[in-house]
Amino acid sequence: MIVDLPHYLLLSAVLFVLGFFGVLLRKNTLVIYMCLELMLIAATIALAAFSHFNDTLDGNVFVFFILTIAAAEVAVGLAIIVALFRKRGTVQVEALNHLRH
Amino acid sequence: MANLLFYFFASLALVSAVLVVVSKNPVNAALGLLLSLVGVAGLFVLLNAALLAFVLLLVYAGAVVALFLFIIMLLDTRPEQQKPFQRMTLIAATLGGALLVVGVLSLNQRAVLTVGGAPGTGPTLKHYAEQLFTTYLLPVQLVGFLLLIAMLGVIVLSKKSDQAEEGS
Numbered sequence: 400m401i402v403d404l405p406h407y408l409l410l411s412a413v414l415f416v417l418g419f420f421g422v423l424l425r426k427n428t429l430v431i432y433m434c435l436e437l438m439l440i441a442a443t444i445a446l447a448a449f450s451h452f453n454d455t456l457d458g459n460v461f462v463f464f465i466l467t468i469a470a471a472e473v474a475v476g477l478a479i480i481v482a483l484f485r486k487r488g489t490v491q492v493e494a495l496n497h498l499r500h
Numbered sequence: 501m502a503n504l505l506f507y508f509f510a511s512l513a514l515v516s517a518v519l520v521v522v523s524k525n526p527v528n529a530a531l532g533l534l535l536s537l538v539g540v541a542g543l544f545v546l547l548n549a550a551l552l553a554f555v556l557l558l559v560y561a562g563a564v565v566a567l568f569l570f571i572i573m574l575l576d577t578r579p580e581q582q583k584p585f586q587r588m589t590l591i592a593a594t595l596g597g598a599l600l601v602v603g604v605l606s607l608n609q610r611a612v613l614t615v616g617g618a619p620g621t622g623p624t625l626k627h628y629a630e631q632l633f634t635t636y637l638l639p640v641q642l643v644g645f646l647l648l649i650a651m652l653g654v655i656v657l658s659k660k661s662d663q664a665e666e667g668s
């Protein structure tokens with residue numbers, strides 16, 4: 400059985416949903432952030448696969464942009480988490496409910 | 501051979517992604533993310549995008565995961581004790597799983613994925629440069645601007661908490 404576009408799309412979907420479950424089910428902000436990265440990576444697989452099997456370059460260029468945005472996002476997000484930890488002393492999401500009241 | 505490599509890298513990416521989601525210790529999760537990235541980079545090589553695989557490993561494994569590990573050790577969080585999930589979370593999780601099943605089934609049955617001819621030899625660095633500096637010139641500049649803003653934002657965020665600590 401030859402590996403084709405649907406295989407890559409299926410892998411991308413499964414990886415995305417794994418990241419989604421991680422975001423939903425985990426309580427540690429850092430791990431939630433890693434799962435967000437996992438979702439971004441899953442999207443890049445789909446883009447690269449479409450690009451390869453249609454013999455264009457657009458998908459690959461978009462993967463470049465996604466990587467850049469992800470790097471910027473990680474820098475800002477981790478700075479926010481560190482600031483949050485300094486203020487509250489925890490990174491568990493249940494403890495971070497001060498906007499609720 | 502290529503099929504075998506696909507299955508190897510795909511299972512590597514998936515298994516270590518599961519490790520990211522289930523491991524109690526954040527350090528293990530970060531290392532799982534690293535392994536998952538290696539698997540995805542292998543897939544990129546199989547997709548004739550070796551440059552992307554290189555950039556992925558450089559940016560993600562080199563910078564992002566290292567930053568994650570650094571922050572985990574800086575914050576020194578204890579392994580979490582998992583509390584029972586709320587009902588809303590469980591509903592959302594089942595909904596997500598159901599969406600995946602529906603999506604995969606419809607992809608298998610309905611989707612007409614027209615593949616435009618046999619894939620060529622793959623793009624070279626010159627092709628990327630041509631695209632990035634002609635068609636995508638404006639997005640490239642915008643992304644550069646965004647990186648600058650993100651850098652400034654990180655500096656401001658770190659500075660502010662310092663001042664707050666000094667003031668209190």
